[in-house]
Amino acid sequence: MTQIHPTAIIDPKAELDSSVSVGAYTVIGANVQIGANTNIGPHVVIDGHTTIGTGNRIFQFASLGAIPQDKKYRGEPTRLIIGNNNTIREFTTFNTGTVTGIGETRIGDDNWIMAYVHLAHDCVVGSHTVFANNASLAGHVVIGDYVILGGFSLVHQFCNIGNYAMTAFAAGVHKDVPPYVMAAGYRAEPAGLNTEGLRRHNFTAEQITNIKRLYKILYRQGLNYADAKARIIAEADSAPELHVFKEFFTHSTRGVIR
Known part of the structure; x- marks a missing residue:
């Protein structure tokens, strides 16, 4: 009853x-x-x-x-x-x-x-x-699977936060956050990968290395956003853990945190 x-x-x-x-x-x-x-x-x-x-x-x-x-x-x-x-x-x-x-x-x-x-x-x-x-x-707002939002995080309308991403305390998310990325700051910026979160979810060292490679394309090689996005989408089928990047960029409308 x-x-x-x-x-x-x-x-x-x-x-x-x-x-x-x-x-x-x-x-x-x-x-x-x-x-x-x-x-x-x-x-x-x-x-x-x-x-x-x-x-x-x-x-x-x-x-x-x-x-x-x-x-x-x-x-x-x-x-x-x-x-x-x-x-x-x-x-x-x-x-x-x-x-x-x-x-x-x-x-x-x-x-x-x-x-x-x-x-x-x-x-x-x-x-x-x-x-x-x-x-x-x-x-x-669209939030993917296994995302962690830190306390007092604020997410702007129409933003997309990808799978396994994480925001720091009081992050102000004004653009999209790609999968696996940590976002920090009042106007959130990329702060590396959510590596500890990936380990806790049993991602292998090889998988994490693959994800780091795409992170570097987006943030470390000096490419403009359009070129970096095209390269990441082209490589997203090379490993299962990278497939989420293709879906993320398909639905991303605000551009990503830079």
Whole structure:
């Protein structure tokens, strides 16, 4: 039987799996769907057209599925979609999408989202990420898999952060961050590769060497951006760990941090 605290307010139209637990004073709206074995703490608000998968842990005072902070929004039924096995800590805010964007905000699986994180409308977050306290995404941001955002990192709208990238504390990301790259600074600049992160995810020495080769093409050989991008795309099929560069540059619209 669903474990619902008697003070929780849940719209009769909401769909909760029988194994979901809901804490005191939590409010859940009519268009919410929540999957099995998800635990929702006290004082949480889940609203809008929001779908939450299985095995998630949502801590107190989170606000999920509120309307986007976009003056152009006119009440359209846009969505928030959260995957499985995510940890979502206190005072996080995830907004739904907009019809001028992709119509939904999406979060993948097994993400570790710390307190006070904000995900704006139309953001797409992959899986296995870590967002430290107070990291914030503006609208239309795309975050790859295994990305780590340092505390108080701020990401400008429409930016793309590639797989296994990392931002330092209080980084201001105003352009795209390529896969595997560390970004640091108020106007973020490349600060080498996320080498320690690669080792922790069992990348071999050969794989890391291959990634370093493309990093040098982009940042160390004095090439202009267009020429460096063309060379990296040409070499991206030479090893599986390099394939992500081709996808990244295909979708990169703001240029990369330099």
